[in-house]
Amino acid sequence: MQGKDEFSLNQGPAKRREMSIKKQIVAGFVIFRRTEDGPKYLLLYRRGQYWNFPKGHFELGETSLDTALRETKEETGIGKEDLRIIPGFRAYEKFYFDRGKERIHDTVILYLAETRKVQVSIVPREHSGYAWFLYHDAIKTVGKQYAGTKRVLKLANDFIKNAQKRRMESAGSHSHGGPRPAQGHIQNRRPIQHGGHPPVHKPEEKATS
16 A cells, blocks of 8 residues: 555645545455366456456445455355355455545455356446456466555465465375375366466446446
8 A cells, every 4th residue: 555655745735635535445355266277367357447356345244254255246146155265365455546536545355265167247337357367367467557466366376376285295195104095085176177268258338437
């Protein structure tokens, strides 16, 4: 998040006095699905401006996880029943933007979840497209400007890789001592088959700001 000095430098003292500051907390998910090429991450194209994760504002009485699940369902059509929430992961992204005479400072709480669902149903008034990206493609697509989003993607990708490494090490230790588990217990999930890099999917109706 940008500090007061940078804010003052960019906007000038007069502009700073005119603008009010609003802080808000939102929650969402980093969603991935497994493919033969590796994990692919879901990014939404917000109103033709930038790529980010499904997320949104709290409603009265909700926990951050409640909000993340509800907003993900609303923005993508991917419901709780379609997700396997990965325990132990929770990341934060901070950024700001200007809306009229107000500067909004967002703190985003992000969870990690796996899905098998490929098709996404976006809301045209909020998003103008979506796509599933391999990690390196996702980093390039997000761009240099959104360092927070790139940092969260790296945290998620490293978390998935480390979890997979631990599973492989655990399977290896079982093979050297004691009875080997049945084959069905070694791999109980088949990777989703997908050929090639998917295009960006856009609704017929163009999003409006």
